[in-house]
Amino acid sequence: MILNIIYPTSQTHIDIVEDFDQDLIDQLVALSQKHDFLIFEDRKFADIGNTVILQYSRGVHRISSWSHITNAHLVPGPSIISGLASVGLPLGRGLLLLAEMSSEGTLAAGAYTQAALDMARTARDFVIGFIAMQRFDPPPPSYSGPPEDWLILTPGVGLDVIKERGCDIIIVGRGIYGRGNGSPSDVIARQAERYRMEGWVAYEERLQ
Ligand SMILES: O=C(O)c1cc(=O)[nH]c(=O)n1[C@@H]1O[C@H](COP(=O)(O)O)[C@@H](O)[C@H]1O
Numbered sequence: 001m002i003l004n005i006i007y008p009t010s011q012t013h014i015d016i017v018e019d020f021d022q023d024l025i026d027q028l029v030a031l032s033q034k035h036d037f038l039i040f041e042d043r044k045f046a047d048i049g050n051t052v053i054l055q056y057s058r059g060v061h062r063i064s065s066w067s068h069i070t071n072a073h074l075v076p077g078p079s080i081i082s083g084l085a086s087v088g089l090p091l092g093r094g095l096l097l098l099a100e101m102s103s104e105g106t107l108a109a110g111a112y113t114q115a116a117l118d119m120a121r122t123a124r125d126f127v128i129g130f131i132a133m134q135r136f137d138p139p140p141p142s143y144s145g146p147p148e149d150w151l152i153l154t155p156g157v158g159l160d161v162i163k164e165r166g167c168d169i170i171i172v173g174r175g176i177y178g179r180g181n182g183s184p185s186d187v188i189a190r191q192a193e194r195y196r197m198e199g200w201v202a203y204e205e206r207l208q
Contacts, residue, residue: 009038009069011171014061025066032068041067044098048076049083057087064088071096071131074116081119085126094128102133102156121145129153135166159195162202170199 010032014020032039041063045052052072057064064070064087072080074097084095099116101108108116117136120127129151130136139148154161155171162170176191177183183191 009040009169011040011042011173012067013042014063015043020060029066038068039066040069040071040096043067043070043072045070045072045080045084046075047080049079049086052080052083053087056084064091064093067093069094069096069128071098073098074112074119078119078122081123081127085123089126093126095123095126096151096153097127097130099130099136100132100134102154117150120150129168131155131171132167133157133165134161159198159202162199163206166206168203170195 010028012028017024028039031037043055043063045055047055055063056070070084070088070093072084072095074080081095081097087093088095097116097120098108099113100106113132113136116130120130124146130153132152133154135152136150139145151169152167153169153171154165154167155173157165157167157170158175159170161167172195176195177188182188
């Protein structure tokens, strides 16, 4: 029910589903086609190239076969992007880099965030944007690369960040499904619709 409503992207954490099976994936993919939303598996890959190739394409989840977008930390260096790209590019997938995080005391800030941008610029065919807490400043006058329009997805925030911080998509979990055992499904549906509608309005206002 939630997935019927939350689009343009639906974020998953497939490794915490206790009764995972292929039927779940088939249903998810069918819903994404019916409602035209993208599936974003929030896997936060963080290993060397050879290992992420296997984690992305193999195992029980076979993430690359159904998830349009996934994300990765850049701690291992560029091999994590090239490894994931070797699997994802032929399938038309896209990657988000974690340039910043919402958690207190995160090390993903300052020079680390700049490094994420630099690394993304070396893989423009596969990296589509960032998990970040705000839109980056425009490139300096010395920048001579192609025009840039990275997607910025921002978690752990309210709707105000779309206008105030220039992000494109807000990632909302508990604000929609509640805490503890979760909310009744009609409450979840209402909350999801509220975020979807208000998020879109804020996005359009920002573009004006
Ligand atoms: O990559 C993410 O999506 C992510 C990055 C980050 O810095 N902070 C963060 O909360 N997230 C994810 O965003 C979602 C936020 O959920 P709530 O805190 O319940 O709204 C969770 O799925 C987190 O794993």
